[in-house]
Amino acid sequence: MKFRTFSKITAAAVAALAVAAGSALAQTKPKVSFVYVGPIGDMGWSYQHHQGLEAIKKEFGDKIETNYVENVPEGPDAERVIDQLAATGSSIIFTTSFGFMNPTIKVAARYPNVKFEHATGFKQAPNVATYNARFYEGRHVIGLIAGKMTKTNTIGYIASFPIPEVVMGINSAYLAAKSVNPNVKIKVVWVSTWFDPGKEADAAKALVDQSADVLMQHTDSPAPVKYAAEKGIYAFGQASDMTQFAPEKHLTAIIDNWNPYYISRVKALIAGTWKSGDTWDGIKDGTVVFAPWSKSIPADVVKLAETARDEIAAGKRHPFTGPINKQDGSPWLKAGETASDKDLSSMNFYVQGVEGALPK
Amino acid sequence: MDLLANVLISAMIAATPLVFAGLGELVAERSGVLNLGVEGMMIIGAIAGFAAMLATGSAILGLFAAMAGGALMAALFGVLTLTMRANQVASGLALTMFGLGLSALWGQAYSGRSAPPFPRLYIPGLTDLPFVGKLLFGQDGLVYLSLACVAGVAYVLTRTRVGLILRAVGENHDAAHAIGYPVIGVRYLAVMFGGAMAGLGGAYLSLVQTPLWVERMTAGRGWIALALVVFAAWRPLRVLLGAYLFGGITILQLHSQALGVKIDAQLLSMVPYIATIVVLVLISRDSARARLAAPACLGKSFHASS
């Protein structure tokens, strides 16, 4: 049959041609691998992780080798990709999306000598560490700015999927905005995608049409920021510094700066001191950083934001400090009580004052 | 009232890439060629337009480049299916795969760059009218162009000799050949027109709607455009109707969320798709003739027997 013949011929022909091209290089250097869920050109989540890989390259130069696989879907393909990386000599593998959790755990069980690091998950093993960033701290700071900057008292929020990470961000931003502007409202539009610039722009339009004049987003493309620039309203960038898309109107961005974490982990690997664990870094550790404040933000608001940033870094302020009620009015945190990490990382409810519904 | 006008404006913007791409595919299909590669042609149009705009500083040249890019992709499809008589369904899907890859490769240098806002029409007095002002007189030029294209294609298909030949080729290529029409030549032109329009639809996304370039930014719109051609029963005005229906419901869905409707967003996101099905059922329910609307030679490859 056609294809059987074909495969044989292919194998023969290509193998013959390939004799000279010997690929496997005996390797002793540690190899650092990354698995991305999106393209490295997404300007958002995967892009920032890839910046981390670039930082590692710069830091360690030819002491290490690196490679990456992009556009890996979170379904059945993930396990194969991770397995193949482990089998082909990777020393440490960073799997940078929540959906890679169970595949990472499964592969790690087969390769006890390879180190694994899974971003945003909650399952660890002796050779699987987890890490995440306290983006809600950043949301608190931009929430304060948004509450001060809005003239219509309406903040527009473009959200992706109702996972704890995103819900936590909405709540944090809303509580902060409310604390400086009691009349503020937050309107949330879920676009059910991480990445669809057209739909994100449509959502931005819908929010602006309903009188939002400050936009926040938890999706990956710069389209909403771009739209804000066109409409002359304010927006915050997501994941990376998006100033270039709206030089006047981009107030700041929460930047996912994984570089310090990645460098420290590779350093530990080389030194032989790598240990599993769960890391949740924030502003204090330089993982959550802000793009330069826009000139449009008045000095007193900059001061407010910087105070909040510094207090969070110093551990003097927690974005979720009671009293806080849930959306339905039932109490969540008592006065003075702060949210536990477990409560945060499994958050599936809105706080009082946020409108709309989450799937139950 | 203002909100309603804004919803309508947003709906038209969301629908415009679908109008372009759907209309182009309609012409190709009326000539008897089923090109499932719309998504691939759109994304090439998006990057070609964006790259040309950055290189020349002219959005108009960008649009021409987008059309050229889409048409080139379509020509490739033509070589495969018309000259080499490869299977159209599989070739179209392969074209999409190829286009998504090529655009990503080409676009690496443009990732994260952005385009200046595309100018909108402004007629003092008219554009300032309440409600209808911005809706009728304040859109970007491509929205008007898309409407003109719908009218143009409708006119050419039904009222001109060119349209007659095109339809003849799509309905019965053997007969058309016997009369002496160049079946393959007509099909090449139709397919390339389809490619150019898909390219324009892609460029609308990268130059007007967002306006920026990011990988995979067409996000499945090519498939919706394909579905709209079927929805429209191969009639240009109904492509417009279908695209506005789909775009309108998508926008309404987002608005209802912003209003705080207590329905799970993913369930709400289904509404445009379900509504399209329901409307299709309603309009094709009574007419046994609906099925006759498909060009009889659609998807069949042609070989002149003499």
Next chain:
Amino acid sequence: MLKLEPRREPSRLMFYLTPFLAIVLTLAAGLLLFRVLGKPPVAAMQLIFVEPLRSLRGLSELLVKATPLILIACGLALGFRASIWNIGAEGQFTIGALSGGAVALAVYPATGWWLLPLMSLAGIAGGAAWAAIPALLRTRFNASEILVSLMLVYVAVLLLGSLVHGPLRDPDGMNFPESRIFQTALPLIIPGTRAHIGFVVALVVAGVAWLLLERHIIGFQIKVLGQAPRAARFGGFSDTALTWLCFLVSGGVAGLAGLFEAAGPVGQLVPALPAGYGFTAIIVAFLGRLHPAGIVLAGLLMALTYIGGETAQISMSLPSATTSVFQGMFLFFLLATDVLVKYRPRWIPARPAGAPAAPAAAKPSAPVVAARVEA
């Protein structure tokens, strides 16, 4: 000028030779592509086409990846031969996984020998039920099955997302959108790998499809309906019954493929489960010339280019965009060279004016894969 003349009979030589020709062309084009990108071309192609075949892991993954493609494509081939266009196998795949998976979650943590068969049945039923919607709307209301089946893909994916974010969410999963890990998994056919029983089932399905299409009256009816719908009507075949049959079978098989993915390599329900197999299977169906044996080989070949592409990304830092460009080119060449099986290229000197026209060649028989779309 160069003209293509129809052959009286498909050329057996070309039947075997054209894939070789396609690979030569792909090698040439790949040489150019990889040279332009500054990657060693020969090594790149070796990584894509050969490397995965050289280890047990590569081979077993090939089976894993090919399983859903073969299953779905076999079902689709049935309909495509009859010119019944189920473009929405992706949605049926999704609903199959969802309904089959829901059974496991409903009885959790109970398990036993009966669970997998029950899940499989639920998967088949789910896929068939989802496919019944376009069948019903087409036979009852004349609504195009292309549009309906395609639109239902989006609905299915959103439904899976919604349920996995809500009712089917793992209660111990920190509210992340994924179900529990199933209490049972598909038996493996190669221990230590992920290759599961699904591949055997796919081969059985291909065998049954072959019997049905080539040896059974239904296969004949399907073929006639596809190639000469009017003759079919005169012959007394029921268009409606065949439409139902094709949709239920292709939907059921796609649903089974979905359940196999969920219960096999993934082991739970996740929102990203629909990874495009339903669409890729359409290419596989046609690449295999709508013949079950061809589909098995085409499914394996297609799987090879995916896995090889990953290998090249890993070993050579080839961006994923490059592999899809390469994959697209490879498909183009395979599809284009196919023409030589049925046609003979001939150099025809320009005819002197007044000379009699060449005698009409035998009219080409309708191409086997004549694609016809009805709305």
